[in-house]
Amino acid sequence: MTGKDMTVSIKVEDLQFSYKNNPVLHGVNFFAEADQCICLLGENGAGKTTLFRCLLGLLGGYSGGIYIDGIDGKNLSIRQLAKKIAYIPQAHEPTFNYTVFETVLMGTSVLMDRFHTPGQRECETVEQMLSLLNISHLAERGYAEISGGERQLTLIARALAQRSRILVMDEPTANLDYGNQFRVMRQVKQLARSGYLVVLSTHNPEHALLYSDKVLVLKDGKAMIYGAPEEVLNPALIHDVYGVSVELQKMSTAQGDVPVFVPCI
Numbered sequence: 136m137t138g139k140d141m142t143v144s145i146k147v148e149d150l151q152f153s154y155k156n157n158p159v160l161h162g163v164n165f166f167a168e169a170d171q172c173i174c175l176l177g178e179n180g181a182g183k184t185t186l187f188r189c190l191l192g193l194l195g196g197y198s199g200g201i202y203i204d205g206i207d208g209k210n211l212s213i214r215q216l217a218k219k220i221a222y223i224p225q226a227h228e229p230t231f232n233y234t235v236f237e238t239v240l241m242g243t244s245v246l247m248d249r250f251h252t253p254g255q256r257e258c259e260t261v262e263q264m265l266s267l268l269n270i271s272h273l274a275e276r277g278y279a280e281i282s283g284g285e286r287q288l289t290l291i292a293r294a295l296a297q298r299s300r301i302l303v304m305d306e307p308t309a310n311l312d313y314g315n316q317f318r319v320m321r322q323v324k325q326l327a328r329s330g331y332l333v334v335l336s337t338h339n340p341e342h343a344l345l346y347s348d349k350v351l352v353l354k355d356g357k358a359m360i361y362g363a364p365e366e367v368l369n370p371a372l373i374h375d376v377y378g379v380s381v382e383l384q385k386m387s388t389a390q391g392d393v394p395v396f397v398p399c400i
Contacts (some may be wrong), residue, residue, distance in 0.1 A: 136178055137294070140237075141175065142204050142205070142248060142299060143158060143168060143169035143191065143204065143300045143331075143332050144166065144167065144168040144169070144202075144203075144204055144332065145165075145166070145167050145203060145301065145332065145334065146165075146166045146200070146201075146202040146205075147150060147163055147164055147165050147166075147190075147199070147200070147201055147202075148161050148163070148164055148199050148200040148201075149161075149163075149164060149197040149198075149199040149200070150163040150164070150186070150189065150197060150198075150201065151163075151197060152185055152189060152194065152196070152197040152198075152201070153197050153284075154347050155333075155366065158211065158280075158350065158356060159182050159185045160185055160186060160189070160197070160218045160356045160357075161183050161355075161356045161357050162199075163182075163347075163353070163356075163357070163359070164198070164358060165184065165351050165358065166362070167332055167334065167349060167359045168238075168332060169300065169329075169330050169331065169332050170328060170330060170348075171327055171332055171333070171348040171349060172201065172323060172324055172327040172334075172335070172346055172347045172348050172349075173213070173332075173334045173335070173348065173349045173351060174335060174336075174337055174343035174346070174349070174350050174353045174364070175334070175335065175336040175337070175349060175350075175351050175352075175353060176336075176337065176338075176340060176343055176350060176351070176353070176376065177352060177353035177354055177376060178354070178376060178377060180351050181353040181354055181368045182234060182355075182356040183336045183353055183355065184305070184336075186353070187222075187303055187305060187336070188247075189201060189252040189332075190203075190220065191216065191220060191222055191303060192208060192211065192213050192216045194221035195209075195282070200390070201377050203216065203219050203220065203301070204219060204247045206217065206286060214245065217245045217297060217299065218245060218297070218298070218382070219299055219301055220298070220299055220300060220301040220302075220303055221242070221294035221295070221297045221299035221302050221303070221306060222272055222294065222303050222304075222305070223287075223290050223291055223293075223294045223302060223303065223305070224290065224305050225287075225306055225309045226280070226286035226287040226290060226310065226311070227284050227307055229279050230276060232277040232280070233272065233277070233278050233282060233388050234275055234276065234277060234278065235265070235270065235273045235274055235275070235276050235278055235281065235285075235289050236261055236265070236274040236289075238278050238289055238293055239261045239265060239289060239292045239293045239296050240258070240296070240340070240379075241263050241293060241294035241296075241343070242251055242264075242288070242292075242295070242296030242297050243257040243260055243261070243297070245297045245299075250323070252304070257296075257333070260296050260298070261292075261296055262274075264292040264293075264295040265292055266334065267295065268288045268291060268292050268295075268322055270285060270289065270292065271287055271290070276349075282294075282313070283310060283311045283315055284311050284312070284315025284316075284318050285317055286362075287307055287308075287311065287315070287319050288318075288322060290340040290347075291304075291307070291319075291322065291323075291326075295326075300330070300331055300332060301333075301334070302330070302331055302334070302335075303325065303331045303334050303335070304323070304333065304334070304335035304336070305335075305336055306336050306338065307319055307320075307323065307335055307337075308320060308333075308337065308339065309338075309343065309358060314372040315341075316342070317373075320345070320346045321340055321346075323335065323346065324346045326380065327329070327348070327375075340368060340373055341394075341395055341396060342398055343368060344364050344365075344368055344394050344396075345366050345393060345394075347364050348359060348363070349362060349364075350362065350364045350368060350394060351364075352367070352372065352376060356375055357376075359372075359376070360372070361385045365394070368383075369383060370382060370383055373396060379398060380398070380399040381396040381397060381398050382396070382397045382398060383396060384394075384396075384397050387397050
């Protein structure tokens with residue numbers, strides 16, 4: 136799939152959610168569609184995880200609306216949602232050392248009924264997704280034996296094997312070294328450009344500056360601002376959200392000048 140596909144979208148309208156009497160989300164609104172990478176910024180406890188859990192259908196009882204591909208999320212079962220939205224957690228230490236191929240193959244289970252076992256079609260899907268992310272050479276390696284960046288790409292490949300067009304990523308660069316952070320983010324950006332809708336959380340404003348199409352900033356469960364990164368991200372906002380002083384500067388690279396935040400020491 137290439138180009139904008141209006142059937143791939145998320146629309147959130149006046150989303151409100153509380154844990155018992157503790158309000159967590161208040162009036163969150165945004166719209167996103169295919170070919171976009173949306174970055175969520177906000178300090179710990181701002182409501183990012185709760186928003187993700189509402190999008191994934193894991194939390195009921197919210198008010199307002201969540202529309203996935205134009206369909207009210209409350210009218211979709213968990214299985215139906217899984218065919219539209221795939222969740223990518225942070226890379227983790229595995230309990231069992233499955234191969235990369237086997238790990239990605241697990242993502243095809245949402246496409247099968249309970250009595251079906253993976254066959255040639257599912258194996259071909261795995262091969263396609265490994266190739267898409269340029270990790271085919273890792274297929275027979277153990278998941279526990281590869282680097283953190285390679286594990287994160289493996290989890291993304293597993294999500295892609297669901298054939299879902301919306302990808303929700305929980306801090307995909309957390310615990311990765313400096314180089315792997317940018318390798319993963321480049322792949323994420325390429326996925327968005329190939330027709331996926333990516334919604335990810337990050338604590339790194341520079342990732343939002345460099346790789347996102349839109350930024351949603353949450354503070355105390357409220358959407359402070361939503362828009363293009365070059366229009367909404369500035370030192371005053373970073374100070375308001377994180378309580379640190381930074382300067383926005385330009386850094387010269389082979390690809391031209393890129394914006395970076397520099398802490399005021």
